[in-house]
Amino acid sequence: MRATSPAQYAAFELGAVPPVEQLRDGVWSIPNPMPGQSNGLTSTLCYLIEGGDGALHLIDPGLGHDAGYDAVADGIARTGHAVSELASIVVTHLHTDHLGLAARLRAESGASLVLHRREQWAIDHADELGTPLDAQLLDEWGVPAERRAELLAVPSTAGHPVAPIRADVLVDGGGELPIAGRRLRVVDTPGHTPGSMSLVDDESELVFTGDALLPTIHPGIGLGGTVSNPVGDYLRSLRTLEEHDDYEACPGHEFRFTEVASRCRTTGEHQLRRSREVAAAVVDSPEATVWQLASRLHWTAGFAQLRDFYLRSALAQTQMHLDFVRSPAAAEFLTPASAAPVDA
Template sequence: MPLPLPNDGLHAVNVYLLEGLADDGGLVMIDGGWAIPEARKALEEALATVGRDLDEITHILVTHIHRDHYTQAVELRRAIGARVCLGVGERPGLELLNQLRGGVACSLQVLRHAGADDVADRVEARYPDRYRAGDWEAPDHWLDAETLRFGGSELQVIPTPGHTRGHVVFLDEQRGLLFSGDHVLPRITPSIGFEAAAPGGRPLAAYLESLHLMTRYADARLLPAHGPVADSVHSRVAELLDHHDDRLGKTLAALRESAYDAYAVARRLAWTRREVPFGGLDPFNQMLAVNETVAHLDVLVLRGDVAVTFTDGVNQYERKR
């Protein structure tokens, strides 16, 4: 069931309603949508087309903490009493969102460490409320690597850090279905490490490892949070791995004769499938581009191809000879 998103380039988030799993005959929902009236109305109308009601939802399994997946789950819990489940790796981000009421999220700090103060200023000015903490309540159950049993059916919870630290996917091995959230998307590459949790770690390295993890399970049908259903998880994973290999090569090539911050490197690269120059992106997508560049540079550091030094509050990257 695609639910609308406000002022978002993705336009919709897919949520899934599973019948016949809950012991009491209720519905299990995967991802919650963004807590806006339009999404609530669309969900109610979609349920009506299959003869079901909103209050029949008993469990909401959320793939990650982003507001287009989590916030309506919390709202529905208040309204109908559904149990909300979220990956335990999201606990630090959730706690930080509650601490930062009235403060900006840490994605802007990543920009400043990348030398992109002007992008951070423009993002904060253009979206003064978008990156501020809202009402982020804890889930009823923190999910780890475990198996959820509903009647005679099972869903495996598989932690897949990268897009966020606590992202999880849900695998129904019996039916050959993977509810992939934003981990594996059929038409776009997910943003990496875009979250409120304090900067640190190497989210792209974690993401690539999580992609490889998907190939250790039998191939399944891909049910993503954005875009159409696809027949093969494995084939899309192979495309995503090839994409990041290509981006790592281009990022390394952008480091030429001296040290650069990530902002300078991002401006040397083209973006999206249309090869748009950095200057052609809006401030929000410039922020994502700088974050992506930081993630790729950090993997190159991990591989020993690039050295990094922290000077005057900014990371400087230099290609090793």
């Protein structure tokens, strides 16, 4: 993985918001600040594209706060354009740090909002797709009595809230965005969320990855409800993105980069390492609960130090990987020795 924007990389190292940059003719990167993030992210990277007819199209507008609006509007002005010229707002996935500003920009410009069809479905069914944390689930996970109140107190919206919204245009993998004079292909890259998509500009050799692939962070998975197993979905998405190794990756955060295939393999290995850990623990203790399995896995902070949302996330991740290694899909990615017995 090699950074391709010295200015974005310098801002990343300083923990600062990067500047507006022009990537290609008619293509710019515009940051929307993310203040106070515990994960170290400083901004969402939005991408402004000018069509052959002069109309503007914005990918992932970012958070909907006033400072974010001002930053995006100012960024568009720096390119010699205005918010009123927006013809479409394209969002790669349902998280508010990508979708939050869309409604305000749509109202001001009359632009069409574009989402993947499966992501709109996930937004509409957010209450059904989430995993309700209740006493029954805590029983199933084997959570000790003294830790239950702590987990039950975690708000259901913690982590990655879903922004309720209705798109004007729904797209599917294999289709193209309606941008005059350009061909931006829609590529299915689920796993981070159920309908996450990436966008490929073959002529400019750019791939807009949203949060499906980032240069330093390993994106979380299943963060928008689960339809199928997010682990298997995500690993297949990385294989799809590997095909664009010669392209410049334009991610939703941090900085642009090349050597996409290498980054995909590193990111996939991060997920498979957790799956192998779970598989090995299941072989040693077939009857172990999710809590017991999670306590045997490697966590950066150490399992004993995990609290509140982070503990809940660790248990949910363990369940996802357990479901994966017990599924037929594991055979695609894990050697027989590292896969747990498949559930009947």
